[in-house]
Amino acid sequence: MRRRAAAMFAAALLFLPGTSSALAADTGAIKKKAEACVACHGADGNSTNDVVPSLAGQPKQFITTQLVMFRESNRKDPQMSPMAANLSNADINDFGTYFSAQKPAPPRQSTVPDKVAAGRRLTERNHCVSCHGPALMGQQHIPRLAGQQREYLRTQLRGFKAGTRFDMDGNMTPAAQALSDTDVEILADYLAGMK
Ligand code: HEC
């Protein structure tokens, strides 16, 4: 399973960045195509649904690799899998270009003020910042966490801890093992409130 995911990941890296489509330059057409996505992911990919992740401002490579993973059934979700099943590589490239360029909306929830320092400490002590970036904005195939939906973050962290959340390069499952249930709560709250 992990080897297959790694192979798909390599494939995604190989051909997606070079994919060019006639539509790539036409943001109007891509925006129209993205209407199917914003129904769940919110206008411009800024989710207003606690259990659906925001896509605005995610690194392009993270979006494209996750879409390939959903399409190839490595990552599965009853709502998202059918949406990715018939996407072409050109579609995936277009969605990556479009959503990565959208401006993230201000966080929908603010961190409980006396938890900010504890949240920051956890991201440093557990090296979240070394992969997700100093401001948790993500990079390459690693997602932006700042301003993500709190409930979505909480579910994903619990999933990594339990070994049930898809883990493309095998980094997140071990990273989540050190977290207590309280740590997960503090982190979800802290990250969701970050700009
Ligand atoms: C019916 C609702 C729905 C629609 C429509 C939908 N999605 Fe999703 N999408 C979801 C849910 C729910 C998740 C989170 C799945 C999970 O928990 O693993 C998700 C996850 C994702 C992710 C992974 C994000 C992350 O932070 O891990 C990407 C990328 C994505 N969707 C892109 C798209 C694109 C592009 C479209 C349009 C082609 C689309 N989605 C349409 C519900 C939807």
Ligand code: HEC
């Ligand atoms: C060694 C690198 C690394 C470290 C350390 C790390 N992460 Fe991750 N993280 C990743 C990668 C890579 C992914 C994408 C995994 C995938 O979708 O297959 C990810 C995904 C996630 C996701 C899912 C987000 C989404 O939109 O689907 C969350 C939440 C997350 N990480 C939180 C954390 C937290 C909190 C910490 C610190 C406790 C942390 N990560 C430490 C590399 C890392």
